[in-house]
Amino acid sequence: MRTRRNLMIGGGGLLLAGAAATWLGLRDMGSMQDYTAAVTALRAALPARPKAADLIRFATLAANSHNTQAWTFHAEARSITLAPDRTRATPVVDPDDHHLFVSLGCAAENLSIAAASRGLPGRLQFYARGGGVVRFSYADGAAVDTDLSDVIALRQSTRGMYDGSTLTSAELDRLAMAARLPGVDLILMTDHGQMAKLADLIAAANTAQIADPAFMAELKHWMRFNPRDAINAGDGLFSATTGNPVMPDWLGQMMLDWAYTSKSENTSNAAKIASSAGLAVFVAAKQDAEHWVKVGRACQRFALQATAMGLKHAFLNQPVEVAALRPALASLIGLPGRRPDLVMRFGRGAAMPYAARRPVSAVMV
Ligand SMILES: Cc1cc2nc3c(=O)[nH]c(=O)nc-3n(C[C@H](O)[C@H](O)[C@H](O)COP(=O)(O)O)c2cc1C
Missing domain, CATH: 3.40.109.30 (putative nitroreductase (tm1586), domain 2)
Incomplete structure (x- = not known):
């Protein structure tokens, strides 16, 4: 029976729970519905x-x-x-x-x-x-x-698992044609033995990055762990877009230290690469800002063409970011001496939540 005393204890419990939730930051994390809107x-x-x-x-x-x-x-x-x-x-x-x-x-x-x-x-x-x-x-x-x-x-950028299905050579040709731009070479890799070798380079680079406190500090600065923070900032890497749970910022930062290990990431990346139809590596003819813009144009066209064909894609740029691993990547794709610019995987898979953007008024000058 709910006596007055029970109710009071219940009310006090609710108050306490409310205070704890506020302290934990659980209250004002926003909702995924608001985020999606x-x-x-x-x-x-x-x-x-x-x-x-x-x-x-x-x-x-x-x-x-x-x-x-x-x-x-x-x-x-x-x-x-x-x-x-x-x-x-x-x-x-x-x-x-x-x-x-x-x-x-x-x-x-x-x-x-x-x-x-x-x-x-x-x-x-x-x-x-x-x-x-x-x-x-x-x-x-x-x-x-x-x-x-x-x-x-x-x-x-769809960072989940893909379904492991392959693409026909006509489909691969359509992707390559869409990305064709003078000054940018595109290497498509669909042999799973070769893809596993590239996965090893990605793992080696990932291990180096996760061991680097400066890399992790910069990454954390751009991480968003809940819908409210992601909406307010309109930028950054929101955990939900990679299929990870949402949580208060302080907890997310701590979880990144505990759970984001090179072992777990490398295992997950290897499985995601194995589930992909192929890997694409973009290599500019020259290494300067003008050619890097061209690489961006080519990869955006590739990504849009893939989307138009019902395909998904995601970047795995670790071995181009860790300079010491670029020569091994260049040799693996048959372009020794060149500097590879981007690594992407592609295939068929389920969509994830979209990444946020800042309003147009924030970027017009
Ligand atoms: C030059 C460049 C490098 C990137 N490197 C990575 C990467 O190494 N890993 C990754 O998961 N996403 C990478 N991305 C994807 C971005 O994180 C992604 O585009 C951004 O979060 C916006 O999300 P959206 O592509 O879904 O719109 C890269 C994108 C660009 C253009």
């Missing part, structure tokens, strides 16, 4: 007659390193200039701004494809000023590339 709003369809802000919104949906969105956009009549936002650079994992310019290239390609699909085709040009900017100049013309534009908002 926020990320879906930024992925709304491109209008038939887009303004510069609409095109820029589509540009920001591009792949980018650590989801720092280290870019700004300056719109003028018939041109949009993309520049690096160095306040969002990641100097530990990316000391020479390689990933920063690749990410700029990914955004530039999205911008160009989105504009062309709405009858505003244009040219992307690299200028060396200020360390490097990309200018998209456009004019009225025929609508093209609509297939790729239609999937810009659907593309995601």
Whole structure:
């Protein structure tokens, strides 16, 4: 029987539980429904007659390193200039701004494809000023590339397991054709023996990175562990997008120290690679900011073409980030002496939650 005393104890218990939950940070973690609503709003369809802000919104949906969105956009009549936002650079994992310019290239390609699909085709040009900017100049013309534009908002880095199925050579050709760009070589690897060798390099690089306190500190800075923090920041790597649980930030930071070990990560990556249809390695003809932008453009086209074909993709860039392992990777793909730029896996698998983006107003200057 619920007596008054029972009720009071119950009420006190509830209060205590409430206080404990507040202290633990469980209360205000936000909900996945709110998170999904926020990320879906930024992925709304491109209008038939887009303004510069609409095109820029589509540009920001591009792949980018650590989801720092280290870019700004300056719109003028018939041109949009993309520049690096160095306040969002990641100097530990990316000391020479390689990933920063690749990410700029990914955004530039999205911008160009989105504009062309709405009858505003244009040219992307690299200028060396200020360390490097990309200018998209456009004019009225025929609508093209609509297939790729239609999937810009659907593309995601899908870091889960794939289903192990293979691709036909015609499907592999379509991917390679979409990514073809002068100045960038693409190596597609579908032999599982070769893929396992690349998995070993990824594991070696991953082990080195996890053992590096500076790498882990930078990674932690960009991690988001719950929907509220992910929505508020609009950037970073949200645990739910990799299939991991949501939790208060303090707990997430601690869990990263305890549970994110090279052993667990290497086992998981090896299984994910084995479940993939293949691996793609992008290699620029030259190593400078202009060519890194080209690599970004090529890989974004590859990712969009894969999405249009119902395929998923995810990056595994550890052996290009750990400089000491680049020569072994270059030899494995038959390009000794070159510097590989990106490693991606691709295949068929289930979608994961989308990554957040900052609003367009935050990136327009
Ligand atoms: C240059 C570059 C390097 C990246 N490196 C990795 C990586 O090593 N591992 C990974 O899981 N994702 C990597 N990514 C993917 C980004 O984390 C991802 O694009 C970002 O979080 C946004 O998510 P989205 O691609 O789903 O929109 C990389 C992306 C780029 C452009």
